[in-house]
Amino acid sequence: MRALDLNAATWRKSSYSNQDGGQCLEVADGFTAVVPVRDSKNPQGPALTFAAADWSSFVAAVKDGDLNA
Numbered sequence: 001m002r003a004l005d006l007n008a009a010t011w012r013k014s015s016y017s018n019q020d021g022g023q024c025l026e027v028a029d030g031f032t033a034v035v036p037v038r039d040s041k042n043p044q045g046p047a048l049t050f051a052a053a054d055w056s057s058f059v060a061a062v063k064d065g066d067l068n069a
Contacts, residue, residue, distance in 0.1 A: 004046055006036055013040050 009028035026043070028036040035055040038047040050058070061067050 004031075004049060010036070011043070015053065035047060058068065 006028060008039055010030060011026040011028050013026050014024050024040040026040045028038075028047070031052075034049040035052055036047045036049050037055075039045055048069050
């Protein structure tokens with residue numbers, strides 16, 4: 001498996017981010033098969049990649065409140 005080059009990625013910060021730099025994440029757009037995700041407080045740190053379908057399912061579950069404890 002080839003490493004994904006994220007050097008030219010355009011990152012989008014979560015709409016839930018605030019100026020205080022709380023627990024936020026960024027997502028890189030423009031990739032078809034995967035969704036790269038990183039910690040917005042550590043943009044030079046590692047990024048995780050998720051299959052696009054899996055990420056969509058996760059986001060839908062969050063929006064629907066299915067993951068509330």
